[in-house]
Structure formats: structure tokens, C-alpha cells
Amino acid sequence: MIDILVLAEIDGEAISPATLEAITAARALDGTIHLLLCGSSMDAEAVAEVAGQFGVETVHVAENEVLDVFSPEAWGQALELAIDEISPDVVLASGTSKGNEVLAHAAARLDLPFVANCTQLTADLADHEVALTRIQWGGSLLEEALLTADTRIVSIAHHALEAEPLGTDVADIEAIEMDIDQLYARTHVVGREMAEAGVTLATAPIVFGGGRGVGSAEAFAPLEELAQLLGGRVGCSRAVTNNGWRPHRDQVGQTGTRIAPELYVASGISGAIQHWVGAMASKKILAINTDPEANMVVKADYFVEGDLHKVLPAVIDEIKSRRT
Numbered sequence: 278m279i280d281i282l283v284l285a286e287i288d289g290e291a292i293s294p295a296t297l298e299a300i301t302a303a304r305a306l307d308g309t310i311h312l313l314l315c316g317s318s319m320d321a322e323a324v325a326e327v328a329g330q331f332g333v334e335t336v337h338v339a340e341n342e343v344l345d346v347f348s349p350e351a352w353g354q355a356l357e358l359a360i361d362e363i364s365p366d367v368v369l370a371s372g373t374s375k376g377n378e379v380l381a382h383a384a385a386r387l388d389l390p391f392v393a394n395c396t397q398l399t400a401d402l403a404d405h406e407v408a409l410t411r412i413q414w415g416g417s418l419l420e421e422a423l424l425t426a427d428t429r430i431v432s433i434a435h436h437a438l439e440a441e442p443l444g445t446d447v448a449d450i451e452a453i454e455m456d457i458d459q460l461y462a463r464t465h466v467v468g469r470e471m472a473e474a475g476v477t478l479a480t481a482p483i484v485f486g487g488g489r490g491v492g493s494a495e496a497f498a499p500l501e502e503l504a505q506l507l508g509g510r511v512g513c514s515r516a517v518t519n520n521g522w523r524p525h526r527d528q529v530g531q532t533g534t535r536i537a538p539e540l541y542v543a544s545g546i547s548g549a550i551q552h553w554v555g556a557m558a559s560k561k562i563l564a565i566n567t568d569p570e571a572n573m574v575v576k577a578d579y580f581v582e583g584d585l586h587k588v589l590p591a592v593i594d595e596i597k598s599r600r601t
């Protein structure tokens with residue numbers, strides 16, 4: 278039986294959905310799953326309840342006040358110390374920017390290899406190997422690789438799989454007192470502000486994305502209206518943020534947000550690889566474009582060929598007429 282240690286990320290007051298994906302991926306290795314919770318600011322019992330439902334056996338709480346706020350160096354040292362203590366065969370985190378950064382720090386400290394953004398893994402303990410599929414080149418290449426090391430450090434690409442609970446078990450809780458270098462207490466959180474209420478671009482069930490084809494900031498009004506009518510969010514391409522039509526927080530893609538809605542409606546977006554990387558986890562894609570050969574159209578599940586300035590108002594009229 279192998280031991281797998283998963284790094285927990287916290288989202289507000291709860292264990293993050295991305296971490297639940299990493300725990301779900303850990304179950305494919307058929308071992309004992311441990312979860313590392315950095316800091317004591319979270320309610321460990323609440324974490325143990327949720328983590329247990331996903332298959333975690335023990336939540337290890339790394340205790341040191343430096344760990345109470347996110348600091349990649351301090352969390353990296355905590356992970357190094359937890360690896361020393363638990364001796365896991367495999368160490369996982371979600372491939373978020375935080376997860377990858379902490380794993381990179383721990384790997385560097387331990388002089389171990391680290392493979393980022395994998396979609397699948399299987400372990401062969403006898404050969405000290407883990408077989409991986411990892412995302413390369415911004416999502417345009419899936420690479421099959423073998424990782425050989427005593428402790429294999431791997432991150433799981435965010436949105437690569439669905440987080441699925443197993444049952445109703447509650448994980449055990451164990452505290453580990455950690456001697457963390459006080460030099461890492463560089464980050465002080467003085468307050469928290471919610472940037473926006475309700476669904477975010479990353480979690481919206483439906484996203485209305487607009488690209489250069491929309492033509493101006495004002496022309497995003499129909500996309501806003503559709504998002505409001507159907508409970509979604511507006512996203513955009515980098516051509517749009519470069520033109521100053523929408524803020525960067527709305528950008529989908531490699532240098533924006535990675536989305537995974539039930540439906541992505543991409544209007545006037547060509548589907549360049551850097552945009553596609555952020556959109557490819559969408560369950561279904563509807564492209565509205567004047568060019569039937571645009572990359573987004575070729576990859577979409579559904580396509581409307583036409584001018585978005587005519588198609589979108591027609592869709593709004595249809596929705597409104599069906600609701601009256």
C-alpha cells in the first residue's frame with residue numbers, strides 16, 4: 278500500500294474545489310491518502326469532514342502561525358517537513374499557481390524532481406515509477422512520461438477531472454508542530470475584500486465570451502444581457518483586454534482565467550491556442566463566427582455561422598418571448 282500526501286488549498290472558509298480534484302486523482306493510485314493543511318486558521322474538523330468524504334484518511338495540520346497566511350516559501354518548507362515526517366511515496370497538489378509554486382519550493386528544498394499539470398497518473402511502487410500524462414505547450418500536447426524517484430512530486434491540472442465524493446467517512450486529524458523559518462513571515466494579510474458577489478468566471482455554469490469580433494466595449498451589452506438572463510458570466514479574449522474593452526479579470530486563456538462551464542458561448546473569437554487553453558475544459562462549446570474555418574469553430578460542439586451582432590439579439594428576443 279502506498280502513501281499519498283495531498284497539499285490542501287483553502288478557498289475562503291473551505292477546502293478548495295481544486296484540492297478535491299487532486300484528492301480524487303490520488304484515489305487512482307489505490308493507497309492511503311493524507312492531506313496537509315498548512316496553518317491553524319481553518320476549522321480542521323470541518324476540513325476532515327469534507328476530506329474524509331473524498332477518501333482522505335488523515336488530515337495533518339501543520340502548526341506554526343507563519344503558515345496561517347499563504348506564503349509559498351513557508352508552505353514549501355512545511356511540505357518538506359511533512360514529507361520527512363510522513364514519508365509519502367507520492368506528493369500531489371492541484372496545478373493552480375499556488376499549488377505549483379509550493380510544490381516547486383518543496384521539490385527544490387528536497388532536491389527532487391517535480392512534474393506539473395498532469396491529467397492522469399498510475400504508480401508502480403516496485404519500480405519506484407509513476408506513469409503520467411501531462412499537459413505541455415499550453416495544452417496543445419499531451420505527453421506520456423515516467424517519473425522515477427523515491428518521492429514523486431506531481432501537480433494535477435486544474436479542471437482535468439471532476440471531484441467526486443466517495444462516502445461519508447470523516448478523516449482523522451493529527452497536528453504536526455513545525456519549526457518554520459521566521460524569515461518567511463513576509464506576507465501580512467491586513468484584510469480581505471470580496472471582489473465580486475455571486476458566480477465567478479472560473480465557476481460560472483455558462484460563460485458568454487466575446488472576442489475582437491465584438492468590436493467595442495459598448496457592443497458587449499448583448500453578452501451582458503444574456504449572462505444576466507441565464508445566470509452566467511461574460512468572458513473575453515486577450516484582443517479585447519488589449520483594446521481596453523474589458524478588464525483583465527474577464528480574460529479567458531493562458532494568461533487569464535481557465536474556465537470549465539457547462540456551456541461556453543464564444544462569439545467573435547478565433548480560438549488561438551492561448552485562448553483555447555483556458556476554454557478547453559468547457560463541457561460544451563457553441564461558437565458564433567462569420568468564419569466557418571476559425572479554430573474555435575472547428576473545435577466547438579455547435580456552430581452558428583453569422584454576424585454576432587445579429588445572432589445575439591435574436592437569441593435574446595427568443596429567450597424573452599419564451600418567458601412571457
Ligand SMILES: Cc1cc2nc3c(=O)[nH]c(=O)nc-3n(C[C@H](O)[C@H](O)[C@H](O)COP(=O)(O)OP(=O)(O)OC[C@H]3O[C@@H](n4cnc5c(N)ncnc54)[C@H](O)[C@@H]3O)c2cc1C
Pocket residue numbers: 487488489490491513514515516517528529530531532533544545546547548549550551552555565566567568571583584585586
Ligand atoms: C504569450 C501569449 C499569451 C496569450 N494569452 C492569451 C490569453 O490568455 N487569452 C487570449 O484570448 N489570448 C491570448 N493571447 C493572444 C492570442 O494569441 C490571440 O491573439 C487572441 O486570443 C485573439 O483574440 P480574438 O480571437 O478575439 O481575435 P481574432 O483572432 O482577431 O479573432 C476574431 C474572430 O472574430 C470573428 N469575427 C469578426 N467579426 C465577427 C462578427 N461580426 N460576428 C462573428 N464573428 C466575427 C473572426 O472571424 C475571427 O474568428 C496570448 C498571446 C500570447 C503571445
